[in-house]
Amino acid sequence: MRLPVELIDAIFVIVATQCPPVLGSKRDCDLGWRALMCVCKLWNDIFMANKRLWAIIHAHDPSTMRESIQRAGKGLLEYRMDICEPRCLEVLDDSVEAVASRNFDATKYKSVYVARHDAAVFHLRKMFEPGSETLPDLESLHLSCSSLGPNARHIARQLQHRGDIRVLCAPNLRIARFRGLCVSIQSNILQVLDVDLSMIDRFNRPELVSVRDMLARVSHCLEELYLRHAVGLCIAERNPISFPVLKTLEVSGTSMEVQSVLDRVTVPSSAVRAMSVLGQRGQVGGLGTLLSKCLSGARWDRLILRAPHMWEDDVILYVEASGSMTRSPSSVDRGALPVARIELTGRFRMITSWILLARRVLEAVGRDGLDVHLEIPDGALMKKPSGALTLREDTYEQLGGRALDRLNVTVDTSCFECRNGGAVYH
Numbered sequence: 001m002r003l004p005v006e007l008i009d010a011i012f013v014i015v016a017t018q019c020p021p022v023l024g025s026k027r028d029c030d031l032g033w034r035a036l037m038c039v040c041k042l043w044n045d046i047f048m049a050n051k052r053l054w055a056i057i058h059a060h061d062p063s064t065m066r067e068s069i070q071r072a073g074k075g076l077l078e079y080r081m082d083i084c085e086p087r088c089l090e091v092l093d094d095s096v097e098a099v100a101s102r103n104f105d106a107t108k109y110k111s112v113y114v115a116r117h118d119a120a121v122f123h124l125r126k127m128f129e130p131g132s133e134t135l136p137d138l139e140s141l142h143l144s145c146s147s148l149g150p151n152a153r154h155i156a157r158q159l160q161h162r163g164d165i166r167v168l169c170a171p172n173l174r175i176a177r178f179r180g181l182c183v184s185i186q187s188n189i190l191q192v193l194d195v196d197l198s199m200i201d202r203f204n205r206p207e208l209v210s211v212r213d214m215l216a217r218v219s220h221c222l223e224e225l226y227l228r229h230a231v232g233l234c235i236a237e238r239n240p241i242s243f244p245v246l247k248t249l250e251v252s253g254t255s256m257e258v259q260s261v262l263d264r265v266t267v268p269s270s271a272v273r274a275m276s277v278l279g280q281r282g283q284v285g286g287l288g289t290l291l292s293k294c295l296s297g298a299r300w301d302r303l304i305l306r307a308p309h310m311w312e313d314d315v316i317l318y319v320e321a322s323g324s325m326t327r328s329p330s331s332v333d334r335g336a337l338p339v340a341r342i343e344l345t346g347r348f349r350m351i352t353s354w355i356l357l358a359r360r361v362l363e364a365v366g367r368d369g370l371d372v373h374l375e376i377p378d379g380a381l382m383k384k385p386s387g388a389l390t391l392r393e394d395t396y397e398q399l400g401g402r403a404l405d406r407l408n409v410t411v412d413t414s415c416f417e418c419r420n421g422g423a424v425y426h
């Protein structure tokens with residue numbers, strides 16, 4: 001009995017999709033897909049004519065790359081070169097990477113994912129070569145490089161120079177993620193933009209004018225924006241950019257970097273804002289000021305402050321503002337939908353006392369009748385005769401003393417193992 005051609009075609013695609021060959025690999029476990037060609041002449045003919053299949057494997061075998069690109073025609077779907085694949089670490093060498101980069105044609109792809117050394121920069125440069133000025137089929141772009149060699153660093157600076165800002169014209173691009181580099185994009189339907197420059201020294205990052213140009217070009221359509229240390233030099237310019245349809249804003253970096261971003265963006269009141277601030281030893285970090293800016297224009301009526309237990313080293317203080325009108329089981333207080341979140345992180349527990357930070361926050365955004373929930377270490381709490389938890393007298397004074405009386409404060413231990421229910425402070 002002969003299988004239908006459509007079924008054979010589907011088998012090829014499923015096998016190649018679930019276990020694609022690795023770039024340049026000659027190991028038996030990576031060549032199983034070739035055995036399908038040897039079943040019979042019919043299967044061989046179907047294999048050679050299957051454009052979808054060639055779209056999957058074309059970039060995985062440099063020895064047949066030119067032929068496979070030609071056979072794939074307009075059927076190309078995605079391009080992937082990833083350093084995280086264990087097999088890639090074992091079999092991919094520089095010569096294979098060079099062949100793949102040299103034959104890369106950005107006009108043929110719907111999705112491009114490059115996360116391997118300098119290759120991200122070389123592939124980005126290919127996207128600006130003559131003939132690739134417009135990429136109408138590109139819908140998803142991920143470029144990542146944790147470190148750059150001298151040649152790649154020079155190319156990256158040219159592509160991101162403020163005097164000659166390159167614009168990637170991809171009218172149908174919906175998702176763009178950059179690690180270690182960034183580039184301006186021209187797209188009317190871009191929904192997600194993720195830029196992470198944390199692995200680059202601040203003096204080698206793109207200038208702020210380049211980052212600002214990147215944001216301004218897609219601000220009208222962007223729904224999710226993630227910026228991680230995505231601020232370079234020249235921070236004097238403060239013309240705000242409006243994001244009318246933004247739903248999520250996540251920013252991480254030092255206090256100055258986060259504040260620099262907040263000074264330059266305007267988001268809808270319904271947008272969720274999340275900030276991760278890297279604390280510095282001996283500095284408060286301006287947490288209250290950052291929270292005030294973060295909450296500007298937002299609708300919220302509840303504040304949660306959590307100081308980690310002594311064995312938690314990463315987060316110094318966690319602050320969340322939420323609206324009690326909408327409920328969500330995933331939030332910290334098991335009910336209210338978060339409107340804004342700020343985490344002050346640091347490697348040193350001696351950065352600043354969480355009590356001082358919490359006091360600055362309450363002074364900055366506290367108001368009469370505000371519901372405030374404190375989850376703090378056991379040493380700052382004591383038990384009433386009734387068994388309910390309350391603030392110790394010294395903690396009460398350090399947090400503001402009588403200034404707390406205008407707030408509706410509830411307290412609980414931040415240690416989940418010894419948590420014994422909440423209590424209301426009077």
